[in-house]
Amino acid sequence: MNIRVQKTFEALFALEDIREMLRSTLPDGSDQVESREFNEQINRIKNIITDLEAGTGSPNVGKIAGTLPVRSREEEYINIQPIQAAGRLTPEARKALIAYGDGYSACDSCRKPFRLDKISKPPIADFHTDLAQFLNMDTARVVPGARRGFQAVTSSLVEPGDSVVVSSLAHYTEFLAVEAAGGIVKEVPKGLDNIIKPDDVAEKIEAVTKDTGKAPKLVMIDHFDYQFANEHDVRGIAKVAHQYDIPLLYNGAYTVGVMPVNGKKLGADFVIGSGHKSMASPAPSGVLATTDEWADVVFRTTSMVGDLTGRKFGVKEVEMLGCTLMGSTLMAMMASFPAVKERTLHWEDEIRKSNFLMEKLLSIEGSEVLSEYPRKHTLSKVDTTGSFDVVAGTHKRKGFFFSDELSKRGIVGEFAGATRAWKLNTYGLSWEKVRYLGDSLQEIAEKYELKVNRQG
Numbered sequence: 001m002n003i004r005v006q007k008t009f010e011a012l013f014a015l016e017d018i019r020e021m022l023r024s025t026l027p028d029g030s031d032q033v034e035s036r037e038f039n040e041q042i043n044r045i046k047n048i049i050t051d052l053e054a055g056t057g058s059p060n061v062g063k064i065a066g067t068l069p070v071r072s073r074e075e076e077y078i079n080i081q082p083i084q085a086a087g088r089l090t091p092e093a094r095k096a097l098i099a100y101g102d103g104y105s106a107c108d109s110c111r112k113p114f115r116l117d118k119i120s121k122p123p124i125a126d127f128h129t130d131l132a133q134f135l136n137m138d139t140a141r142v143v144p145g146a147r148r149g150f151q152a153v154t155s156s157l158v159e160p161g162d163s164v165v166v167s168s169l170a171h172y173t174e175f176l177a178v179e180a181a182g183g184i185v186k187e188v189p190k191g192l193d194n195i196i197k198p199d200d201v202a203e204k205i206e207a208v209t210k211d212t213g214k215a216p217k218l219v220m221i222d223h224f225d226y227q228f229a230n231e232h233d234v235r236g237i238a239k240v241a242h243q244y245d246i247p248l249l250y251n252g253a254y255t256v257g258v259m260p261v262n263g264k265k266l267g268a269d270f271v272i273g274s275g276h277k278s279m280a281s282p283a284p285s286g287v288l289a290t291t292d293e294w295a296d297v298v299f300r301t302t303s304m305v306g307d308l309t310g311r312k313f314g315v316k317e318v319e320m321l322g323c324t325l326m327g328s329t330l331m332a333m334m335a336s337f338p339a340v341k342e343r344t345l346h347w348e349d350e351i352r353k354s355n356f357l358m359e360k361l362l363s364i365e366g367s368e369v370l371s372e373y374p375r376k377h378t379l380s381k382v383d384t385t386g387s388f389d390v391v392a393g394t395h396k397r398k399g400f401f402f403s404d405e406l407s408k409r410g411i412v413g414e415f416a417g418a419t420r421a422w423k424l425n426t427y428g429l430s431w432e433k434v435r436y437l438g439d440s441l442q443e444i445a446e447k448y449e450l451k452v453n454r455q456g
């Protein structure tokens with residue numbers, strides 16, 4: 001590990017040990033932190049800081065609790081891992097994690113009616129209002145991941161045996177959310193271009209209705225799917241669903257938090273986002289937003305009464321199981337939110353970087369982009385069967401030669417060993433890093449005598 005990264009973690013951890021000393025004192029100060037112990041720790045930190053400044057010293061960070069290695073992937077590498085890019089925390093989120101790490105830390109000022117989304121200190125209630133506004137929907141809740149958002153919707157709308165129309169590029173969590181509710185998924189075929197068309201959705205709704213005698217209860221569509229990150233015409237599909245009086249769930253796992261999403265304009269009845277995928281938030285986090293029409297259904301409150309005690313918990317929402325993201329997960333999500341809102345305004349630049357890298361890849365003869373091209377997203381599926389995989393064919397490390405070459409250049413996150421179809425995500429990388437990435441791909445290609453068409 002890079003020594004400055006080492007020393008940064010060492011300093012952070014050493015400060016946490018000071019913090020623990022402060023936590024162990026009496027509130028009236030009569031039981032001061034033992035000064036010898038305190039001074040020793042301060043000296044330790046000073047030495048770490050001296051090393052940090054000079055970039056010297058020996059690595060001492062070790063494992064957390066003897067088992068957890070320090071994760072320095074984002075500090076030391078360019079990470080192109082497809083699902084990790086837009087979930088990378090902001091510095092504000094990391095600070096919130098430190099400050100609110102204790103269990104129910106969000107609940108210090110929880111007052112009647114005792115519900116997470118009503119807490120005003122810290123401003124959790126306002127955050128909920130802001131989230132709904134950000135997505136142009138009426139009401140929003142935070143949920144532990146997009147999948148729990150799907151589940152809240154299917155569990156509210158779908159009865160055993162009901163059909164739910166999904167895309168044939170749908171994420172597995174959509175399948176599971178339907179299954180958990182006892183429903184059955186019905187997939188809309190994708191076109192040859194790997195894009196789901198509104199007409200095919202209409203046809204599927206007709207076919208399901210005819211075959212089962214019942215219209216589907218819900219249509220779920222991924223704006224950008226996880227396989228190709230191709231864009232699907234959600235607005236057109238919402239129109240179709242509404243013609244059949246079926247609500248539309250907009251799966252924004254790859255959009256909410258990276259590009260502007262206007263739920264009502266798209267015709268979505270439910271907008272779902274993933275905090276850890278696209279909102280620079282810790283896992284598990286996400287958002288479920290809906291309209292006034294559906295709020296009372298998905299956010300219905302409990303009507304259960306204890307048979308012995310007669311207890312009722314009036315305002316608790318059944319699908320949320322009362323409260324959802326307590327503590328640092330939510331606080332970090334809130335801490336990232338101003339930056340997340342801002343960054344959605346720069347999506348076009350992210351797309352330019354994505355296309356820039358694809359051009360570099362395509363300059364290596366035999367390489368292809370399997371996703372729609374030019375790219376409209378930062379996640380892309382590429383095929384290097386005709387380039388890097390040819391090298392892998394005769395290399396003693398097989399496909400691993402490619403990951404070796406990348407990691408030698410400080411690039412990680414591609415599926416190790418894969419040289420045919422693989423995915424990468426450029427979200428949030430600076431132009432400098434994207435250029436470096438492009439140059440590295442060309443360099444590796446030339447090293448193994450693949451033809452590279454360098455222009456200009």
Ligand SMILES: *Cc1c(COP(=O)(O)O)cnc(C)c1O
Nearest residue numbers: 145146147171173222226253274
């Ligand atoms: C990642 C992903 C999900 C799951 O999101 P979680 O927040 O991890 O539950 C759902 N759908 C799509 C399209 C995804 O890419």
